[in-house]
Amino acid sequence: MEKEILEHGFNFNRRRFLSRLSLGLGSAALGSLMIPDLFGGNSTDEEGFTPGIPHFAPKAKRVIYLFQNGAPSQQELFDYKPKLREMLGQEIPPSVRGNQRLTGMTANQSSFPLVGSFVDFKQYGQSRAWVSDLFPYTAKIVDDLCIVKSMYTEAINHDPALTFLQTGSQQGNRPSMGAWLSYGLGNENKNLPNFTVLLSRGVGNGQGVYSKLWSNGFLDSIHQGVQFSKGEDPVLYLRDPEGMDRHARRDMLDNLAKLNDMAYQEFGDPEITAKVKQYEMAYRMQTAVPEVMDLSKEPDDIVKLYGPDCLVPGTYAANCLLARKLSENGVRFVQLYHQGWDQHGNLPFEIAKQAKDVDQASAALVTDLKQRGLLDETLVIWGGEFGRTSYTQGKLTADNYGRDHHPRCFTIWMAGGGIKPGMVYGETDELGYNIAQNPVHVHDFQATVLHQLGLNHEKLIFKHLGRRYRLTDVSGKVVRDIIA
């Protein structure tokens, strides 16, 4: 009791006193205005939200986001446009192009000749979805996928677009989607971080990936993404120093906890207990992380499924396999970034290699989750930050062309986690330049992801610097048509 009083004193600083005071006076005056549903029953205000407990029963418990960094060209992968081939070399009609801003890379181009995909498409599965020949493995699992062809974004360059998709704002410093989910859903496994990040790099033209993308922003730092890297120390600073064994570490932590407890008794600062908890989690991670990172026990079928690269640390395939292991172990959000999709030029050559890099492992991940009975509660997302233009960037030759950034439409796919399988949602026009049906804004996409995890995007709120923040900022609506 004495301690609680002490703690209370600590928590009750001047600022809080003043803000409480004003609220107290205000609430006396405003009465029920402060509690909108006072007479309606069923209070659903933001104070009713408990971090770590979803608003409603979720369909998906975990997310694996296979981010294709650099913006893969939808025209060569999913969005089949035979008309573009017919109109090869013709100027894009001004009525189609409209007054869209262009990047500095093509704005000064004197002509904008259309170019179709160099690679053929076929229809697959019961959904008869079109998939290009660059994705033979993905083609086999189309009946597990919901392909959304009508995504659009507001940013036209990589970093803002990437930041926008991940944090809901182009400027950064906001919590990433994984951090929001960690805040909203809490830990499933207390021995691993809730939000992990895996990086890999393809052969194509790459774009930067910065740690601000997995930032916790203004949320508590326990929600920050933890990068797992290849090599001997997958998580930095986790290993005991040379000469210190597990017992010595345990003794040290126990004694340290005693000292900390003394300090806590004296000052009652809650930060002290938080710190002790973090030490303990790091201690448990010391055994949990090596277990997760160990790929040597994976059966041969798994190696065949993901492809031989899956045992080479740092490759996309290895990261997909690792993502499955982390997710299976209760990590809420596994974020992969695969660099190298920025085909401004030399597209046919680069994209083929880039596609080969990710095709088998991406499809394998979906199959693998399914065969463990985990796909229904794991949401897998595949996609980049925007699309690419229907016209060529640079010179159009018989066998070579490039495509510039295009925010007006791009394709992603989602699988599992209560999303309708075997579905193609949204359409672009016949030149693949504008959306013809069912546009999905980035905030709509984010709202849908949160919804699948049992979170109402309008109520997953954190108050910071006097403003209530959401992942979806002030817009976004759940795309109900793609929910199973």
Add this chain to the structure above:
Amino acid sequence: MTKKVKSLAEQALFASAIFILFLLLFESRIVVPAWVQSIGRMHPLFLHFPIVILLLAMAMELFRFNAANSTNEFYRDFLTNLLLVGLLSAGITVIMGLFLSKEDGYSGQVLQWHKWTGVLLFYLSCFIYWSRTKSWYKAPLAKSTAILTVFLLVGAGHYGAVLTHGDDFISGPIMKQTEAEPVALDQAMVYKDVIKPIFEQKCVSCHNPEKLKGQLSMATEEALLKGGKSGKLFKPGDPKASLLLQRIHLSEEDKKHMPPKGKTQLTTDEMTLLALWVKGRPDFNEKVIDLPPSDSLRQLASSRFKSADPVQEIYRFAAADEEAVQKLNNDYRTIAPLAKGSPALAVNLYNQSTYSAEKLQELSDIKSQIVSLNLNKLPVKDADLKTISQFENLQRLDLNFTDVTGQNLKELARLPHLKSLTLSGTKVTYAHLQNQIRDFKSLQTVALWETKLTPSEIQQLQKAHKNITFIAGFKDDGSNPLTLNPPEIKNPSMVFDQSLALALHHPIKGVQIRYTTDGTEPDSIHSPVFNNKTVLTDRTTIKAKAYKDGWYGSSVATFDFFKSAYKPDSIILLQPLNRVHQADGPKSFFDRKLGTFNANSPAWANNWTGVRNNDMVVVSEFKKPITASSVALRIMIEEATGIFPPATVEVWGGTSPDQMKLLSTVKPKMPAKGDEHSLTNVTCTFKPQTVACLKVVAKPCTLPEWHGGKGKPGLVLVDEMFIN
């Protein structure tokens, strides 16, 4: 108010009274021109003036006969003027209202009530204005007319509000809208439970008997059949020719598109449902389940019954004691409610080393609340299933890669709600499942990947139990071999002094690595198999390939090993390196780290030392004299970027720095135009010598005539030197 103004106002009032009478009498014959329409539409804006002014005036009128007020001159004048202004504004409002009522979309009883209360209010207050100064107009009469006026005012205002905002606008937020009880699929009617709700949500707010936009009401079945101004709503069996479908499919920008721009639009599903309904000849008394199961309308409609907004499964059991849950929660066992306010709990256990059967038994306090239990990869034994079978509300059980053998799966059959069971990676057999699976009551999916069951056995199970999905997963049948990736090298450095145990490695288990040392390509028959016993004693190029049954052999991996028997005790550069090709300074030549192509890689900048405008002069000293016979420089050649071999390399040696003589001079071969980039050694050999000091001088060449930078010196890049 001056007399003149007042009499003008009174005349205007009289005129409007007459005009209103005229409008009322000839209502049916009036056609309202567009500009007057705009005036009419200001009715909802203007009406606030008469309400407020007349209310105030009537309040004052009530107390007019009080002793104090009746003699107060200001009170009297103010009230008269107030009443006059209120009346004028009321007149204008009534005129506007009458204009507005001529517009499309206003009709019905509420409008009639609003109109006539409004008109009555106006004339009653006119009557008050003109008779109130008469001598027979006494206090009781004045009070009762004032009160009557207020009642009319409230009445007219109320009906008007109902017209604009709908019936329960004010009471709406308080009267918690009773969520329609979810209709069970077998009860659901096609029209009442599928189609009508769409109309009610998206159409009826304008197309109702009160508002009748386009003279159409969609509130009742008869009205729907009747259609509106533009004709019948639908042609049964032909959605394309039906007005209803045409309107909703127009572009949103089109004026005739329904619902109008700005209102909540129909979803794709809803449009499809309407089309299917019209196509199937609209029938108001059909049940959803009367349609054939393959019918698209039935399929689409039935999905609506389960998937409306986040359907919370309703759990009929009580929540567990929060403290008990808290106590059971620990670092290796997470217990969390499915959602806020839900009594259902999800339990996840982790960490093999801390698991024991007690960890499950301890959960008996919350045995009724657990709906999902994850035990993947834990050493769960068959006997533990008995404990699990007490969790009466369990719906999902994950047992992948546990020690469960399947012998007594029937324990789990006692769980009446178990829907999903994962058994991948366990020892369950076909016989176990075949015998016991039929006892399960609500099972929907069973995951059986990586078990002893063959694909055909899983198919047989699937055939026998159609209501359960058996997940077989991926099993490599060898029909689609993949190419192995090439072997890797595990040696920390490619440079060694006397000998090196070769460490070739392949990440995939059971791979055979075959290699050659003579520069030929290894094959799967003749080349030696790598067995971890190969020791290199000299500069060697290893070519290796990986092989495994069921895979295509890998491509060739080439590894160059270099011998460097002596490492100098001190290294001095006599001339500077290029500013951007410093690497690690003079140390770089003997650090056993090799550079690579690709200037973006850290291995490039950290390892390549370079000169262009002066010679590279490296002096190495040994505390103990050595016997050397060769010095080799590892260089990069990349014609396209002007990286060339040195024109000459001289090696000087002696027992001390000032007693060195030239031991060897080599002129490396120059690349030809268009040559691929390469890494190569420039080796200077000489008679074995005992030296304590060696000096290497590499002179940059002059770029040849055919090169873009002709005449300028070529860049010399060296990453390592080898002294043998």
